[in-house]
Amino acid sequence: MMGSLLPLALFAFVTSITPGPNNIMLTSSGIVFGFLRSIPHMLGVTVGLGAMLALCATGIGSLVLAVPALHLALRVLGSGYLLYLAWQLRRMNFRQDAGGSAQPMSFPGAVAFQFANPKVWIMAITGAAAFLPLVQPAWLAIASFCLVFCAVNLPCISVWAGTGAMLGRHLAQPRRQRLLAAMMSLLTVYSALAIWR
Numbered sequence: 001m002m003g004s005l006l007p008l009a010l011f012a013f014v015t016s017i018t019p020g021p022n023n024i025m026l027t028s029s030g031i032v033f034g035f036l037r038s039i040p041h042m043l044g045v046t047v048g049l050g051a052m053l054a055l056c057a058t059g060i061g062s063l064v065l066a067v068p069a070l071h072l073a074l075r076v077l078g079s080g081y082l083l084y085l086a087w088q089l090r091r092m093n094f095r096q097d098a099g100g101s102a103q104p105m106s107f108p109g110a111v112a113f114q115f116a117n118p119k120v121w122i123m124a125i126t127g128a129a130a131f132l133p134l135v136q137p138a139w140l141a142i143a144s145f146c147l148v149f150c151a152v153n154l155p156c157i158s159v160w161a162g163t164g165a166m167l168g169r170h171l172a173q174p175r176r177q178r179l180l181a182a183m184m185s186l187l188t189v190y191s192a193l194a195i196w197r
Contacts, residue, residue: 005148008131012149015127016156020119021082021191023160025105028085028184030164031171033104038161044110046154049124050146052114056124057132057142075196077116082192090185119191 017023022045029038105113114120127149133141171177 005133005144008127008133008145008148009152011127011131012152013156015119015123016153017159019187019191021078021117021188022113022119022157024184024187024191025085026157026161027164027167029104030161030166031168031180032164034168035162035165037104038165040107041105041110042154042157042161044105044107045114045157046150047107048111048114049120049153050150051111052120052124053127053146053149054142056121056128057145074116074121075118078118079192079196081113081116082188086185086188086192090181 026038026041026045029041128145131145133144135141135144167180171180
């Protein structure tokens with residue numbers, strides 16, 4: 001079993017550390033709210049991913065994607081939410097006042113977003129198809145798959161939130177703030193359009 005977990009861990013690392021909607025959102029959260037206030041968002045991403053992995057490992061994910069209307073709905077929801085985020089990011093507030101209304105994404109919100117995140121669907125379905133350990137009973141294979149993937153995912157996404165928090169400390173100049181906000185908005189728009197490839 002250990003031999004099958006290393007390729008899984010490598011796949012989890014590559015898919016978790018590379019840019020995508022979650023990592024862009026976590027970088028933005030780190031910039032605006034700091035690392036500590038972004039922890040519920042990070043935990044929600046990993047827990048939501050774990051739920052998706054379990055669903056796909058049982059075959060439900062493939063069934064959902066086999067129904068064209070559900071697949072289309074997921075793409076519309078995911079890209080719509082990302083375009084909304086891009087619109088919000090263009091005027092990112094780098095200095096949070098004590099009475100400000102902006103809040104980091106909540107744990108339940110981050111969990112729910114994973115079900116509309118196309119990158120997570122691809123990670124979960126591909127991972128389940130290629131790296132699900134061949135052990136019995138089936139629940140042990142699924143549990144091992146989810147635990148290894150999530151144990152790799154959380155530190156990877158934490159790097160993005162931490163990078164955002166470090167960037168946030170160096171953005172005193174309004175010009176730099178505008179430049180970063182524009183870059184984050186464009187990356188988010190790109191993520192929204194990539195759903196339709």
